[in-house]
Amino acid sequence: MKRPTIADIARRAGVSKVAVSYALNGRSGVSETTRARIIAIAEEVGWRPNSAARALNGAHARSIGLVLCRPARTLGMEPFFMELISGIQDELSARSYALMLQVVKDHAEEIEIHRRWWGERRIDGAILVDLHLRDPRVAVLQELGMPVVVIGHPSAAGSLPSIWSDDSAAVRQTVQYLAALGHRRIARIAGLPELVHTVQRDQAFTRTCTELALDHHVVEHTNYTGEQGAQATRRLLSAPGRPSAIVYDNDIMAVAGLSVAQELGMDVPGELSIVAWDDSPLSQVVRPPLSAVGRDIPAYGAHAARMLMSLIAGEQVRDVQDVTAGLTPRGSTATAKRSP
Numbered sequence: 001m002k003r004p005t006i007a008d009i010a011r012r013a014g015v016s017k018v019a020v021s022y023a024l025n026g027r028s029g030v031s032e033t034t035r036a037r038i039i040a041i042a043e044e045v046g047w048r049p050n051s052a053a054r055a056l057n058g059a060h061a062r063s064i065g066l067v068l069c070r071p072a073r074t075l076g077m078e079p080f081f082m083e084l085i086s087g088i089q090d091e092l093s094a095r096s097y098a099l100m101l102q103v104v105k106d107h108a109e110e111i112e113i114h115r116r117w118w119g120e121r122r123i124d125g126a127i128l129v130d131l132h133l134r135d136p137r138v139a140v141l142q143e144l145g146m147p148v149v150v151i152g153h154p155s156a157a158g159s160l161p162s163i164w165s166d167d168s169a170a171v172r173q174t175v176q177y178l179a180a181l182g183h184r185r186i187a188r189i190a191g192l193p194e195l196v197h198t199v200q201r202d203q204a205f206t207r208t209c210t211e212l213a214l215d216h217h218v219v220e221h222t223n224y225t226g227e228q229g230a231q232a233t234r235r236l237l238s239a240p241g242r243p244s245a246i247v248y249d250n251d252i253m254a255v256a257g258l259s260v261a262q263e264l265g266m267d268v269p270g271e272l273s274i275v276a277w278d279d280s281p282l283s284q285v286v287r288p289p290l291s292a293v294g295r296d297i298p299a300y301g302a303h304a305a306r307m308l309m310s311l312i313a314g315e316q317v318r319d320v321q322d323v324t325a326g327l328t329p330r331g332s333t334a335t336a337k338r339s340p
Helices: 006-013 017-024 032-045 051-056 079-094 107-119 136-144 167-180 196-211 226-238 251-263 297-312
Strands: 063-068 098-103 126-128 148-151 162-164 185-190 216-221 245-248 273-277 291-294 326-328
Touching: 006 017, 006 032, 017 032, 063 079, 063 107, 063 297, 079 098, 079 297, 098 107, 107 126, 107 136, 126 136, 126 297, 148 297, 162 297, 167 185, 167 196, 167 245, 167 273, 167 291, 167 326, 185 196, 185 226, 196 216, 216 226, 226 245, 226 251, 245 251, 251 273
Parallel strands: 063 098, 063 126, 126 148, 148 162, 185 216, 185 245, 245 273, 273 291
Antiparallel strands: 291 326
């Protein structure tokens, strides 16, 4: 069926298109009786405002942008982003806003999409994720003047307001917990090395291991997939002086690491303790259930969306430190096995 237009409503109401426009946009120039009749007809025929036309008139597009520079095939397996998006969407839906989501292969493509969306007035603002060291997107978005909220540490966000969580404190708590269980050889299977939060976690891990005088600690970087998590785990567990505990940067890799340990005939947690990050339901459905570092990720996304809506409304928005992730011990961690 053809999408109903203002002209269709005008014909049914027996008035001009100008009168319909005035009525639907809440402007004076029509009687309240005529306005009510026009609105009733618009609802009856299922008329909705044209977002492009509204943008040309200076109205809000009533949508925000989120661009993810990740392989599309792996996105559906990443619980963190699915939960983050659900929190953003819940907040936007309550305000009758839409979320425009795009998956890209690199930052150059992401920058071009932001330029086009903003230039065509298709979005009122954007949320920036996966903050990199010396991130080229930050300077471009500052120059565009588009309302943007960064999910990431303010040290790399320039003048853009950010919401962040203290990952260093969470790493420190996790390493201290494993050390208290008697683990002296602890490894970390991390994400992409160029991400700001990866660097901060790496530094906190190395610093805490050094302070606790642990005998052995190593960091392996991956692309967050289960495949690379499994490969890194297999290398670590097949090498001399293998770790007695491994901390993973997400639960997909932790589950893959658990499978590798079981494949090699290792008892978890008797011979190897495992800690995941993000603590999605996936961490709790495997056996043994995974000890995990986590926080309320949907609430994190909703908080970022609220900050952006305030920015779009012209309010002053400052950097916000959100709740620090906490460790929940489960069946995948135990006292370290003593060496003979």
